[in-house]
Amino acid sequence: EKFDNSNCSLFNDFTVKKVLREDPRSKTISLYGSLTKGEHKSADAVVLLERKPFEVPTVEESLHKTRTSETLSNDIYSTHDGFSPGLSADLKVTVICPCTEKHISKYSEHEPFLVRETPELYKTVTEPCMAQSKFSIQWVYNILEKKTESERIVEEDPDPDLGFVLLPDMKWDRKNVDQLYLVAIAHKHGLRSLRDLGSDHLPLLENIRTKALAAIKEKFGVASHQMRVYLHYQPSYYHLHVHFTNLRLDSPPGSDVLRAHLLDDVIDNIRSDPEFYQRTTISYALREGDELFKWYKKAGYF
Amino acid sequence: EKFDNSNCSLFNDFTVKKVLREDPRSKTISLYGSLTKGEHKSADAVVLLERKPFEVPTVEESLHKTRTSETLSNDIYSTHDGFSPGLSADLKVTVICPCTEKHISKYSEHEPFLVRETPELYKTVTEPCMAQSKFSIQWVYNILEKKTESERIVEEDPDPDLGFVLLPDMKWDRKNVDQLYLVAIAHKHGLRSLRDLGSDHLPLLENIRTKALAAIKEKFGVASHQMRVYLHYQPSYYHLHVHFTNLRLDSPPGSDVLRAHLLDDVIDNIRSDPEFYQRTTISYALREGDELFKWYKKAGYF
Numbered sequence: 391e392k393f394d395n396s397n398c399s400l401f402n403d404f405t406v407k408k409v410l411r412e413d414p415r416s417k418t419i420s421l422y423g424s425l426t427k428g429e430h431k432s433a434d435a436v437v438l439l440e441r442k443p444f445e446v447p448t449v450e451e452s453l454h455k456t457r458t459s460e461t462l463s464n465d466i467y468s469t470h471d472g473f474s475p476g477l478s479a480d481l482k483v484t485v486i487c488p489c490t491e492k493h494i495s496k497y498s499e500h501e502p503f504l505v506r507e508t509p510e511l512y513k514t515v516t517e518p519c520m521a522q523s524k525f526s527i528q529w530v531y532n533i534l535e536k537k538t539e540s541e542r543i544v545e546e547d548p549d550p551d552l553g554f555v556l557l558p559d560m561k562w563d564r565k566n567v568d569q570l571y572l573v574a575i576a577h578k579h580g581l582r583s584l585r586d587l588g589s590d591h592l593p594l595l596e597n598i599r600t601k602a603l604a605a606i607k608e609k610f611g612v613a614s615h616q617m618r619v620y621l622h623y624q625p626s627y628y629h630l631h632v633h634f635t636n637l638r639l640d641s642p643p644g645s646d647v648l649r650a651h652l653l654d655d656v657i658d659n660i661r662s663d664p665e666f667y668q669r670t671t672i673s674y675a676l677r678e679g680d681e682l683f684k685w686y687k688k689a690g691y692f
Numbered sequence: 693e694k695f696d697n698s699n700c701s702l703f704n705d706f707t708v709k710k711v712l713r714e715d716p717r718s719k720t721i722s723l724y725g726s727l728t729k730g731e732h733k734s735a736d737a738v739v740l741l742e743r744k745p746f747e748v749p750t751v752e753e754s755l756h757k758t759r760t761s762e763t764l765s766n767d768i769y770s771t772h773d774g775f776s777p778g779l780s781a782d783l784k785v786t787v788i789c790p791c792t793e794k795h796i797s798k799y800s801e802h803e804p805f806l807v808r809e810t811p812e813l814y815k816t817v818t819e820p821c822m823a824q825s826k827f828s829i830q831w832v833y834n835i836l837e838k839k840t841e842s843e844r845i846v847e848e849d850p851d852p853d854l855g856f857v858l859l860p861d862m863k864w865d866r867k868n869v870d871q872l873y874l875v876a877i878a879h880k881h882g883l884r885s886l887r888d889l890g891s892d893h894l895p896l897l898e899n900i901r902t903k904a905l906a907a908i909k910e911k912f913g914v915a916s917h918q919m920r921v922y923l924h925y926q927p928s929y930y931h932l933h934v935h936f937t938n939l940r941l942d943s944p945p946g947s948d949v950l951r952a953h954l955l956d957d958v959i960d961n962i963r964s965d966p967e968f969y970q971r972t973t974i975s976y977a978l979r980e981g982d983e984l985f986k987w988y989k990k991a992g993y994f
Contacts, residue, residue, distance in 0.1 A: 641948045
């Protein structure tokens with residue numbers, strides 16, 4: 391490997407000003423600090439660190455050279471602290487330098503707050519916020535019209551009312567089928583979220599379920615009973631789309647009960663009450679930085 | 693630190709026979725192999741490896757000595773491979789040696805399968821399996837009767853119909869409030885799962901919600917709008933209990949839409965239809981090793 395800056399580390403003179411976020415489960419940490427980068431002396435930087443997954447081909451050799459120190463021993467069980475021998479890279483490092491306030495905010499922990507959105511709150515807070523936010527979904531139309539990303543399309547049903555485009559989610563590397571993550575985007579415009587769905591849309595929802603699952607089975611060999619299929623509420627953009635993830639992905643981000651709604655349940659709920667999603671109360675988490683959080687705060691909800 | 697076996701690693705002569713499970717998100721790997729432990733020469737062992745989270749007090753010093761190698765550079769963004777300097781333990785190692793087939797199975801990947809349990813399937817497959825499994829819940833009764841773990845109780849309402857015991861989940865270290873995880877166990881016997889709940893149990897469910905959230909606010913300073921409160925279906929034991937986790941825990945295991953049912957939604961559903969949980973269809977994932985999986989397979993579901 392060729393190291394940065396000959397013998398010295400990129401982080402030789404790095405000073406931490408603030409820990410922005412820590413996640414012990416994913417073994418990541420986000421730092422704000424200053425470092426020297428090219429002509430920038432002590433420039434502001436956001437540094438993201440993530441420990442790398444273990445690699446099967448090298449794990450045995452690496453273990454041979456791993457020093458251990460016993461922390462507990464009981465019959466057949468023992469636990470140890472281990473010191474990696476540093477034979478291969480064990481960290482993924484991302485540097486944003488020079489950085490701005492916006493980068494710092496993006497990688498900071500924002501306090502989450504639970505909203506229990508009644509139909510009344512939807513009409514008086516959520517819907518007006520959506521109307522004013524003017525969050526552009528031109529990029530979605532560009533995909534549907536094949537202006538961008540057309541080479542990434544896995545499957546398409548071109549019908550304007552029932553059709554959709556199926557493509558890999560950005561979070562999927564498109565190689566490891568165990569981590570398969572695809573998104574089906576409806577061709578139909580104007581369906582902003584679950585709240586807009588009723589019995590008129592059952593044929594669309596059923597068509598997406600059937601045809602996308604058949605395409606996933608055919609192209610990736612993953613059967614429908616090995617897939618988790620859901621919508622988000624709140625969605626990250628206000629145009630109907632459905633998430634398809636491999637069940638082998640254990641609790642992936644976005645499958646949380648506070649965000650994911652199983653497509654099968656959505657179809658059943660609308661079948662038993664065509665106005666289910668106009669009448670029901672839905673819980674979700676907002677974060678301090680979110681526009682919608684500001685509206686709920688202004689409305690006196692928090 | 694005092695290292696195991698003077699200069700040599702516990703894993704000096706470790707050979708990998710099989711990779712049992714890998715999880716790139718949590719940076720863990722489970723191995724089956726053989727090693728020398730005390731008088732055991734090449735004994736069968738299960739070895740669990742997990743990379744440790746970053747530690748705030750040492751991360752700056754450690755970064756100063758971290759060698760980096762640039763993998764990508766674009767304007768203000770760059771990514772690098774990093775090599776930890778090995779100053780502190782970066783691995784948590786668990787060894788089970790000698791191990792049996794049961795340990796190997798416990799730490800192996802088992803294929804997940806989706807069940808969509810209709811009321812009919814519940815009656816013909818799930819309920820008979822529960823009846824035959826004779827999975828003991830004596831340990832739950834021991835907690836409720838204060839025979840064990842009484843020093844761990846955070847709050848109790850002793851009422852036999854509406855009461856409960858609130859205590860920390862095993863997964864919580866009881867220190868970091870950001871990761872708070874408590875479980876409320878109902879005093880009432882005989883409520884095996886969601887499927888047994890109806891309008892008679894609304895006072896019990898509401899009492900647990902109100903009093904447990906008040907105790908959490910008082911003892912840990914976490915407000916109700918910062919908590920995720922849910923039941924599991926399938927539960928891990930067939931006695932009514934409710935999970936309370938801090939919203940700051942991002943998609944913790946068990947909060948997946950395929951397992952978690954928000955207590956608020958359960959209460960609303962029973963209010964709108966007292967027999968909701970006897971009439972509804974519920975999706976969940978089973979794994980190849982599960983007893984219930986075998987019953988569904990025998991019934992021809994898979």
